[in-house]
Amino acid sequence: MNLGSTDRGAEKYAIDCKHLKRTIDRERPDPYAMLCTHIVRDDKDCVGPFLEDLETECGLWEPNTELVNRQKNRL
Numbered sequence: 761m762n763l764g765s766t767d768r769g770a771e772k773y774a775i776d777c778k779h780l781k782r783t784i785d786r787e788r789p790d791p792y793a794m795l796c797t798h799i800v801r802d803d804k805d806c807v808g809p810f811l812e813d814l815e816t817e818c819g820l821w822e823p824n825t826e827l828v829n830r831q832k833n834r835l
């Protein structure tokens with residue numbers, strides 16, 4: 761849900777997910793792999809998206825430490 765500018769910092773971007781693992785996989789045409797370490801997805805590709813201003817619809821998303829700290833600094 762997008763609540764607009766009053767809810768800044770609550771957006772769910774895949775890049776900010778604590779289960780995301782960025783790695784290099786030279787077997788792939790695009791070697792920059794974005795994997796999900798959540799037990800449900802078991803190191804499969806993250807569902808993304810990784811496009812600017814597009815939130816993920818992943819129900820497993822949780823904020824990573826960096827995002828939590830950025831949100832605290834906004835208070």
Ligand code: SF4
Binds near residue numbers: 777780798801805
């Ligand atoms: S698939 Fe979902 S839980 Fe896994 S890294 Fe991507 S956004 Fe996070």
